[in-house]
Structures are given as C-alpha cells and as structure tokens.
Amino acid sequence: MDIGLTFAKYALFLFNLLFAVLGIAMVVIGIGVSAKLVEYEDFIGNDLIPHPIVLIVVGCVMFFIAYLGCCGAIKEQTGMLCCYLFMMIILVGFEVGLICAAYSKRDQWESIVNEQLNYTLHHADKDQSFYASWNMLQTNLKCCGIDGPNDWNHVLPNDTIPGSCCQKAADDKTCTITEAIQTGCKTAFIEFLNSHIFTVIGYAIAAVVLQLLAIVFPCCLFSAIRRDERLPRRWHRF
Incomplete structure (x- = not known):
C-alpha cells in the first residue's frame, strides 16, 4: 500500500475520533447551558433558549458524520468519503450562518x-x-x-x-x-448570559475550524485511493 494512502487513512481516522469527542462535548455543554437558561426563562422568554438546543443538535450530527468518516477511512470507500465530505460542507455552512446570526443579535x-x-x-x-x-x-x-x-x-x-x-x-x-x-x-444577568451564550458560540467556532480541516483530509485520502487504484495498471503496462 502507498505510504501516502496509509498516512491519509489513519490521519483521517484519528481526526474523526477527535471530531466525535468534540461532538459529544458540544452535546454536554449544550445540555448544561440549556438547563441554566431554562431556570431563568421568565427573564429571557423563548429568544435565547434555542441557541444551546441548536448546539446539542449540531453535536449529535457531528458525532454521526465523524462515525461516517471513520468507517470511510478504514474501509477506503470513496462513496462513503464523498457522502462524508458533502455532509461536512453543508454542516459548516449551517454553523457559519448560525454563528453570524447569534453574533448579530448580541445587541438585542x-x-x-x-x-x-x-x-x-x-x-x-x-x-x-x-x-x-x-x-x-x-x-x-x-x-x-x-x-x-x-x-x-x-x-x-x-x-x-x-x-x-x-x-x-x-x-x-x-x-x-x-x-x-x-x-x-x-x-449581573447580562454578564451571566454573555458568558453562557459566548461559550456556545466559542464551541461552534472551534467546530467550524476543525470541520474545515476535516474537509481537507478526505480530499487527500480520496486522491491517494485513486492513485493507489491506478498504480497496478501502470505496472501492468511495464
């Protein structure tokens, strides 16, 4: 097996393990922040409570995508890797939109x-x-x-x-x-809200940064798999 293929395969696998851990952390943080905000529902209504719930949903989706990436890397299935890459791009776009929306409403x-x-x-x-x-x-x-x-x-x-x-x-x-x-x-309450809401935004930004890296790794692995598939045919001509 090509050394580049081996490296790309296991790098993507390990990266997605980290990605899965981040997804679990986002779910835990989202549950914790949501529980805190629900205590103060009389003072914030329903305007801020959905933010941590979105973090929980994104964390669950991240864990599923990470599982898909790990399987695609180990099995070297290009179809699974393409699906993983497509879902990752959609998730990044969704998260960037949410971050921008949350940050733009901070004055409200x-x-x-x-x-x-x-x-x-x-x-x-x-x-x-x-x-x-x-x-x-x-x-x-x-x-x-x-x-x-x-x-x-x-x-x-x-x-x-x-x-x-x-x-x-x-x-x-x-x-x-x-x-x-x-x-x-x-x-005091605005400072309390800022600390919790910006925690949600901070985790979302960290997720986006990792996801951008996660888009690069499957492209490298996909290229390495294609190159490894063509290699026997080249040697056959000689």
Whole structure:
C-alpha cells in the first residue's frame, strides 16, 4: 500500500475520533447551558433558549458524520468519503450562518432582558411565580432589583424588599434598602448570559475550524485511493 494512502487513512481516522469527542462535548455543554437558561426563562422568554438546543443538535450530527468518516477511512470507500465530505460542507455552512446570526443579535439581548426584567418585577406582587423567580435571580447572582434595590419601592408596599436582596430567606421582612446589595440584576444577568451564550458560540467556532480541516483530509485520502487504484495498471503496462 502507498505510504501516502496509509498516512491519509489513519490521519483521517484519528481526526474523526477527535471530531466525535468534540461532538459529544458540544452535546454536554449544550445540555448544561440549556438547563441554566431554562431556570431563568421568565427573564429571557423563548429568544435565547434555542441557541444551546441548536448546539446539542449540531453535536449529535457531528458525532454521526465523524462515525461516517471513520468507517470511510478504514474501509477506503470513496462513496462513503464523498457522502462524508458533502455532509461536512453543508454542516459548516449551517454553523457559519448560525454563528453570524447569534453574533448579530448580541445587541438585542440587553433590550430583551431589560423588557423581561421590568415586566416580571412590576408584576411580582401579583404573580407569585415571578416573585419566586426574582428571589432565585437575586440569590444566585447576588444582586437586587433591576438597577438597584430602590426598584422594589414601586412594587412592594411600606418600603419592604425581598430578603434575597440581603442574601437572607426570601420571606425575611427585615431586609432594608440600606442593607441590601446595591448591584442591580440587569448588569449581573447580562454578564451571566454573555458568558453562557459566548461559550456556545466559542464551541461552534472551534467546530467550524476543525470541520474545515476535516474537509481537507478526505480530499487527500480520496486522491491517494485513486492513485493507489491506478498504480497496478501502470505496472501492468511495464
């Protein structure tokens, strides 16, 4: 067997093992981020939750394509390699489109979050689920109100604010504005979202870079297989 064919074959096989591991990692990261965002669904609606779900789907597709590439490399089946290459090109185009769409909407996140925070805060006295969500948000992110504890003056009577603003029990009535954490939840929550959404985008970019390399390897292997198939005929003429 030609040395170049052997190298291209096993290089593609090992590369796709790495590719499969990345696909599994993307699924795990997507599940983790999705679980985190679902906890804060009242504050983000349905606008940002689909992003990690897309990461899960892409990770599963990557694992399947990696399996196809490993089989095509070991068995030296040009048909399977062509199918692998075609699917990889489609996946890269799809991911680049998703990355561009997610990045272009980054400026909309703040307006979405601000709108949801205002709505849920000003209805927290009437809707216990919103009140519970705010207590969870303030406890987890160590913040109070939208821009500060004074925001609760427009919602709750008698200058009372949730105990979570002082990192106490949610029903603790001894928390006062002067004792409360002065950091607003809008800034803290946007930073929280940015860290998770950009994690999703970062993994997607890493996947695209590896996939571009994965497009080169099957082309080299395909060429090596064709050259190896023609070699006996050349020797037969001599």
